[in-house]
């Protein structure tokens with residue numbers, strides 16, 4: 001049993017991790033909110049604190065073995081420079097402040113949750129060696145935090161491990177799978193080109209197993225970066241799977257690919273359409289070999305498993 005502190009513990013990913021680790025480790029849960037983790041009061045320490053005032057609560061890091069850092073600005077698009085600055089302040093400065101405190105209190109291991117948004121779309125399979133080139137401020141802020149951590153961990157007693165999850169779906173989903181399911185429910189979905197472009201998807205329960213492997217391990221995986229994904233699926237297969245599992249019959253509106261890449265990508269509100277038409281395939285061979293990670297859920301299995309929560 002280890003003493004583990006989780007920031008962003010009330011989030012989609014955080015709360016699922018807590019659910020898995022609650023009886024296996026001693027947990028300290030940090031988040032601005034606690035509606036999803038209140039049920040664990042008495043079995044875990046829950047603190048409604050923020051990264052900005054870390055000096056007020058950092059002493060709780062005394063005796064902590066592992067920090068899992070999820071709290072972040074995520075799932076929304078900044079509209080101006082001030083909002084972009086908020087992403088940098090929270091995701092880069094917040095991570096720096098937390099890591100400095102971990103170092104001060106001799107925390108052994110720091111797991112940083114980054115994102116596959118650090119990679120640009122590509123028709124080639126993406127490994128951890130693929131050059132990074134984030135296209136949005138969220139991906140940029142996560143990459144800056146990664147670079148800070150990899151640099152500072154060269155001379156630190158706190159080891160750093162980085163996860164770059166693919167697009168996560170499942171219970172409490174707020175991301176792209178939720179948007180696609182909502183579109184299918186409304187009855188109309190855009191199909192870009194023939195819908196043959198592939199997307200890397202990650203079912204929440206697979207991700208939780210990867211975190212459990214890390215949490216339980218005696219290895220600190222220092223300065224290792226791991227892509228985590230359940231599999232790569234054609235866009236058309238994603239739509240067909242949603243339709244099958246949720247028993248829906250959405251009308252497919254076919255949009256020429258060129259229209260998306262040349263025009264939609266330049267018009268703010270249509271950018272999402274252009275992104276839907278891109279290919280991003282993730283390899284998690286490294287996580288399989290070093291971490292012992294194995295994806296257990298196919299897309300249909302993941303959707304069926306989460307049907308109860310999504311409806």
Ligand SMILES: Cc1cn([C@H]2C[C@H](O)[C@@H](COP(=O)(O)OP(=O)(O)O[C@H]3O[C@H](CO)[C@@H](O)[C@H](O)[C@H]3O)O2)c(=O)[nH]c1=O
Pocket residue numbers: 007008009010011012013014030031032033049050051069070071072073074075090113114115142165166168
């Ligand atoms: C901005 C901010 C956020 N938070 C908390 C509020 C939320 O409960 C939590 C983020 O959870 P959600 O919004 O559900 O995001 P979730 O999908 O779980 O996102 C995770 O997954 C992402 C990768 O898929 C990671 O990049 C994020 O760091 C990580 O938070 O962080 C704080 O406690 N303090 C903050 O300052």
